[in-house]
Amino acid sequence: MAAMITVDFQNSFAFILFCLFSLLCYSLFFRKAKGSRAGRDLPPSPPSFPVIGHLHLLLSVLVHKSFQKISSKYGPLLLLRIFHVPIVLTSSASVAYEIFRAQDVNVSSRGHPPVEESLWFGSSNFFFAPYGDYFKFMRKLIATKLLGPQALDRSRKIRADELDRFYRNLLDKAMKKESVEIGEEAAKLNNNIICKMIMGRSCSEKNGEAERVRGLVIESLALSPKIFLGMIFHKPLKKLGISLFQKDIKSVSPKFDELLEKFLVEHEEKMEEDHYKANDMMDLLLEAYGDENAEYKITRNHIKSLFVELLVAGTDTSALATQWTMAELINNPTILERLREEIESVVGNTRLIQETDLSNLPYLQSVVKEGLRLHPPASISVRMSQERCELGGFYIPEKTLLVVNTYAIMRDPNFWEDPEEFKPERFITSSRSEQEDEIREEVLKYIPFSAGRRGCPGSNLAYVSLGIAIGVMVQCFDWRIKGEKVNMSETAGTIMLAMAQPLKCTPVPRTLNLLPSSLHIPSS
Incomplete structure (x- = not known):
């Protein structure tokens, strides 16, 4: 599945020529030069090509690695120019600390959405919402009703039920000696969990609903590189009346709209029934939509956009992380065996691992963290400075796009011993101690x-979902692959970190007895 998330920028010559002409016009008629202010210097800029500047870095096969390479050669804080559009790139844990701590309010914007009218990365989108009333309202609702610690406790049984279904499906394939694609199975698990948490039911496999949703998730993630480029060129091209990749990005919106309108109508009909009590996220959003006195008056498109964001972010990103981590475990049998021993000592062999076990499984938690360190689902993080500021001692103009290379920061040899190796034991120390060290040193070195x-x-749900999925696969099955090692190459042409060859292996049951999901699962 993850292999499908690929965009080929190698054949984008027409795009380059188009941008060249458009931005030359822009630079001649609209652009005013910006330099340092009051004697303060801008970040250093590495050598670039005439006119196009550093565009070649964005069109490279692996953008995060191109950024990592140029940062290691010219410095951890750089000013890049794509034509005349400035981008500040950092691969520094200390600058990341400044951005996400000291300048947090100033950079609490991701810039302009590439298109206005789209459920995926459009103007109704929570991801692109400016830091204001709507963003605060939605984030508060998400934290208290869906993804915060107490909300996750209330939805624990949903995940236990879906984990049991995940285990039974793998066991069925194992008994038939069928191979499985780890990413695809993990995506199904996460999709069902997210759908049940948001709208009270999973998407049906029988009528093709689930397959349709998963297809839309893949299609949406495939647009990520185009969305990134659309963000960069939105402002200059808007002055010329041009919206980059608008047709491609908007194409997925009506497909989601048709499906989500069906879900909303279904919920509205239930809410009209006597004695009906709101019990999922969509119910609460519809109540807010119909409440004239609500803290913020949301629209129907706000609800649909949020559903799309939660579905896309919660399904495939966790699936990618699960796949990478399992690949690392298969390639490191000693680590896999140590993890299995921990699970057996805590959980035993009479029931499945549950999320209530995770706090007693520090090595499993470390395995999950190490997998995310080496293979963060999103390799870069994008922000925009609303006001001029200073980073790393350099002047940053207002409305400058900031790109944090999280991939490079979490492989920085200045902060990580043997950064390219899979070593979960590095996280065995208490998380509180790590946080205290980062605060004292003013660095952010772990930001998956x-x-x-x-x-x-x-993030809380992601850690839980990864922990229980990897825990079950290690506890209940051995895994056979073709060859001696899993190929760890990355897919080219995508911002999302996907495996070039999806992890396909054959599960071998460690016991023929069907393990119960739990002796008792509270339905809190």
């Missing part, structure tokens, strides 16, 4: 879900 006000609100 970004940080600050715009950090991923679903």
